[in-house]
Amino acid sequence: QVQLVESGGGLVQPGGSLRLSCAASGSIFSIYAMGWYRQAPGKQRELVAFITSSVRTNYADSVKGRFTISRDNAKNTVYLQMNSLKPEDTAVYYCNADISNYYRVRGDYWGQGTQVTVSS
Numbered sequence: 001q002v003q004l005v006e007s008g009g010g011l012v013q014p015g016g017s018l019r020l021s022c023a024a025s026g027s028i029f030s031i032y033a034m035g036w037y038r039q040a041p042g043k044q045r046e047l048v049a050f051i052t053s054s055v056r057t058n059y060a061d062s063v064k065g066r067f068t069i070s071r072d073n074a075k076n077t078v079y080l081q082m083n084s085l086k087p088e089d090t091a092v093y094y095c096n097a098d099i100s101n102y103y104r105v106r107g108d109y110w111g112q113g114t115q116v117t118v119s120s
Contacts, residue, residue, distance in 0.1 A: 001027060002109050004022055004023070004024050004095045004109050004110060005022065006020060006113065007022075009093060009116045010117070011118075011119065012085055013120050014118055014119075014120055016085050017083045018082045019079060020080040021078075022036075022078045023076060024076040024077070024097055027102040028076060028100075028101060028102075029103075031098070032097075032098040032099070033052045034051055034069075034071055034096070034098075035048070035095075038092065038094065039094070039113075043091075045094070046060065047060055048060050048067065048080070050096075051071050062088075066085075067080060067081065067082050080093070085118045086118060087118050087119060088118075089116060090119070091116060093113065093114050093116050094111055095110070095111035096111075097109050
């Protein structure tokens with residue numbers, strides 16, 4: 001089985017920073033794209049950023065210039081550095097990864113989510 005475990009969420013004041021981490025573990029053969037999504041109350045889940053295995057990145061317009069996604073392939077981990085946080089960034093953040101397991105079966109995996117609250 002494959003698991004994604006997020007950490008790093010919390011409460012921060014506007015203008016502050018947080019760093020989210022997501023570690024993949026289990027019967028992993030290869031990890032392709034990894035990304036972060038978020039879902040605010042009453043809204044649909046939306047893509048925040050993703051990073052491919054060749055380290056190509058893409059960001060939602062709302063976070064460009066403030067958030068940075070990166071990955072450490074040796075640790076099977078993806079990070080999201082969030083700076084200049086705004087109240088509208090408040091949401092549950094979910095990690096997502098495209099992974100093939102030991103049996104070469106490829107699937108889309110999700111973490112359990114971590115709450116980010118931006119408030120004074």
